[in-house]
Amino acid sequence: MKKLFFPCALGVLLLLASPGRATAKDTRQKVAMPPTMQEHMLNNMRDHLRALQEIQAALAKKNFDNAADIAEQRIGMSSLETHGAAHMAPYMPKPMRDIGTQMHRAASRFSRTAQEAAVKADMAPVLDDFSTLLRQCVACHDSYRLR
Numbered sequence: 001m002k003k004l005f006f007p008c009a010l011g012v013l014l015l016l017a018s019p020g021r022a023t024a025k026d027t028r029q030k031v032a033m034p035p036t037m038q039e040h041m042l043n044n045m046r047d048h049l050r051a052l053q054e055i056q057a058a059l060a061k062k063n064f065d066n067a068a069d070i071a072e073q074r075i076g077m078s079s080l081e082t083h084g085a086a087h088m089a090p091y092m093p094k095p096m097r098d099i100g101t102q103m104h105r106a107a108s109r110f111s112r113t114a115q116e117a118a119v120k121a122d123m124a125p126v127l128d129d130f131s132t133l134l135r136q137c138v139a140c141h142d143s144y145r146l147r
Contacts (some may be wrong), residue, residue: 107133
């Protein structure tokens with residue numbers, strides 16, 4: 001089964017990336033903001049993505065405390081000031097702000113669940129909370145765009 005997975009997955013990726021493939025119209029709401037704020041937001045989102053990857057790597061090693069720290073400090077409610085959330089908020093539509101707030105709260109909940117997993121050694125709640133966190137990212141990226 002493993003031997004078939006990689007060639008099939010590679011074939012699907014190549015098909016999706018082919019230039020002849022028809023693309024659907026982007027129906028996401030464009031969020032207008034000054035270029036410097038736009039770059040700031042994109043940098044924040046790139047850091048969130050790097051943090052998510054680092055969290056996943058920590059979880060793979062069952063390093064729950066490290067995953068919890070990354071989540072809280074880089075994405076959770078504790079990260080709002082560092083990311084300049086108060087300066088960004090006025091440029092976002094309210095539903096986008098709400099998704100962002102839910103994402104930061106989900107990261108903080110994940111952090112607490114990961115800390116508990118260090119004691120309980122139960123991955124299910126950790127993975128469930130990580131999925132909830134990612135769902136917020138997907139919801140925002142499915143609905144809004146900057147460019």
